[in-house]
Amino acid sequence: MVGLIYPKNMPHYRRLQHGLRTHGVVTALEPGNHQAVRYQFEVGSRSYSGVGSAGFGNPEFDSLSVGSSVIVYYLSDNPNESCIGIPSELIDNEVGALGLVAVFFPLFAIGAFTYRLRPFKEWLLRGT
Secondary structure: HHHHHHHHHHHHHHOOOOOOEEEEEEEEEHHHHHEEEEEEEOOOOOOOOOOOOOOOOOOOOOHOOOOOOEEEEEOEEEEEEEEOOOOOHHHHHHHHHHHHHHHHHHHHHHHHHHHHHHHHHHHHHHHO
């Protein structure tokens, strides 16, 4: 079951825990796209970009503006793989979501199953 709900970002954030920290710049804020934050950072003479969420070591979305400085982590051997924020805090957020799903999904499934069985049980009891 955990394999079905394992957050897709978890392996990405785990790799970035061993990445390099740098500062990036906010290039766009997208309030209508789950409050996405687009960022850019430089490694050597090359620029890289990505998109992520505010917070997690950076200011919250409403406190950011285009041009704001943000924490970025990237892999030294592949700067195209990066994240905005501190990977360990992003992992904690994923684990919290996983915990909620792990608790509430089985309860929901049992409730739905029980609800669907009720008409069948009533039909069986009427037939006897």
